[in-house]
Amino acid sequence: MCDIGSSCFVVPRAYSYGIYQHQEDMPAFNLNETRIAFMLRKDKFKYVAVTNERQRRVPLPEDRVPPRGKELAYPEAVLLVDPLEPEFKGEVDDKYQYSCENKDNKVHGFICFEPPVGFWQITPSNEFRTGGPFKQDLTSHVNPTTLAMFVSTHYGGEDLVIKFGEGEKWKKMEKEVGKWPYSFPASEDFPHADQRGSISGRLLAQDWYISEGNIAAKGAYVGLAPPGKDGSFQVEAKGYQFWTNADEEGFFCITNIRPGPYNIYAWIPGFIGDFRCDKDIVITTGSEIDVGDLVYAPPRNGPTLWEIGVPDRSAAEFFVPDPNPMYINKLYINLPNDRFRQYGLWERYADLYPDEDLVYTVGISDYHNDWFYAQVTRKIGENAYQGTTWQIKFNLDRVREGNHTLRIALASATFSILEVRINREEANPPKFSSGLIGSDNTIARHGLHGLYWLFNLEIQSSQLIQGQNTIYLTQARSASAVHGIMYDYIRLEGPPLHDYSPSQIKA
Template sequence: MEKGFGPVFVYLNSAPSSKNSIRILWNDAKKQMLKEVKNWPYNFTQSEDFPSSHQRGSVLGQLLIHDRYINESFFPASSAYVGLAAPGEVGSWQRENKGYQFWNQADEEGRFIIKNVRPGNYSFYAWVPGIVGDYKYEIDITITPGSNIKLDNLTYEPPRNGPTLWEIGIPDRTAAEFYVPDPYPTLLNNLYTQNHTENFRQYGLWARYGERHPHNDLVYNVAINNYHDDWFYAQVTRNTGNETYVGTTWQILFELHNVTNPGNYTLQLALASANNAELQVRINNKSDEQPHFSSKLIGGDNAIARHGIHGLYWLFSVEIPSSLLKEGINTVYLTQARGGETFQGVMYDYIRLEAPSSHTDSQVVI
């Protein structure tokens, strides 16, 4: 299989020497970049492996969402990320790197157009900021030269088994909304301190978990705590001395005034990153030898070490029988069980507990 890279555009600019010269150069380069984006794909190339614009096709349509616990009616997938990639399973585009991918972002009404797509066979994928899970259109799409394919209104029904009892975070595939500590002064990268508000672009942040929780791991009460301030951005290992790193167990405390019985509750666990990790879930008994759920060994994106805020996305829907819950205070134990290295861990994207579908209580707003 052949795959082309390029053409490559190099832009050299200049500006009078002054205290603002770097900013002037940078802004000018960004303007030029936007011009080149509009001009792509270039038609001057002579390679058979680089189709010109008239040899490509496009796909357009509208994506809607149906989640009756958010809205009884269908509503638009506002700002959805939509793309064409090699045919595969739901979410497989994340790990696919041999074929070509073409992506765009939908407008506020969920309408989209993906232009200048190379001829070939593709699956249509999407994900929506604020909505858990991945969407895939059930029919593969064949692009031919000059084709303009209009899809019917597409409907995404995200994973959902019942009404929300509580939630932690924002389903946006990053851990940026959680507590990110200040960087170490000795490791500070000043490149990211000017006109930037994101602490996560700094080295060594993971080590501050042990400083913030020196003796006991994180405990989060959904009725009291705020995830912006109290949920550490990454569940990392703990250094117990002599460079010995062990897994950690976080707790989520929540109160149930009544338990729907019989019935299954659902814990939606969305991860923004995982690296050589194993996430285990226990309910109300930290000492259970066998966890109620285990992800097994997952991840290898190393976003923690690279001071990023997300890697590959993972979603686990964990059913919890009502027999494991009780009226009053309950505890979910989240154990990252793998140890031995500094960078083993996970970043959470979003956590939600759903009541059984027969549950009649209204959504709890924390």
């Protein structure tokens, strides 16, 4: 076994880059995906390594083809029924089981043991990648194939398609490099280290219902991306992005930034919503910009009455079931943090809730065990499905005058419609409908997050009662087994309080 964080083998290096250009005389054009694919010798490279933990021997490409392999719900997922090497019999192979987030996608590849040599795709800079640090993409997979992904809609869908209007002028350079930023490229499109700039500062959070003072944005993801709206970085694909993590005190520094106009974007684990600086930032050659203290005031109208989950843009804290024994990838049996990468977990919802849907009781239920990781459809026939309705039950000792606020953060949505009803399951129209949202396909692609969504609903006190209340969450679209949503975090806030202290609210 090889630790891919260390030097395993000494091999020749090759550097690659691409320059993408849409000229003024070109027609309108959509760019969905672009990548470099390295196809290796199947008789030599039989061991894949994506991370220090996610590495294993892999089956052969012919094992995926009938009659040795049986296609499952979609072509990428294949059940190995008669592989050439018996150790793989009964496993599921799917290239999406080896996906990785941009922030962690630094090195992956294959190992050949005879002779001892490795083939590694190394990417020390993410500036060319689209969608921000949490965007996921393919790495290495059975064939054997190693990918350098430049642009894709994986885990993002239609929102990440790069769309050019007729005559729209655009150019972008994409790179995989061994030392960043390196000095030998002669292209005028590549700024060298002395032509780049840097930015530093500190990010704080301001939530008076938690603390009387500002809170250091510990571990915040802070980045520069082209100017846009709140959260627009996650669907931005034409420009460049530069990201870092803030330290324990919220301080951050981003270096080697290409000259140009940007905005500062951020999100803070533990807080909902997106930060965006109210001023654009212009990076020039050699600039060293200190923006000082930036303060993010996350959405908040009143004290927390109850909450479900953790605001971290992921469904990781919720219940991920054991896989169907018929559909197992052995790599993930002993990797608890990656158990969600097994095929067909969406089908386990109907096994756990065959007749009635999920009911969560605040104060009694535990979201780690009682909140399924994805709200999916239920199969009711050979090729028929129905939407599902989850319930949140909670007690109010009294109903205060004024508007309450229900905040629903989604970690993913795939061709779904979220409807919310308050104390009346049959209410028509519902209190809220998202309309058709999402195309990130995260459920089928073994992920726990795609694009982030935040919905904020006002609930009048007249809609609530003293005693037990119920919120009904319906995923109303039922066209497929893998259409559905993943929740990140749900919070009910009471009406605003005046003349309070945070310590009184906590009590």
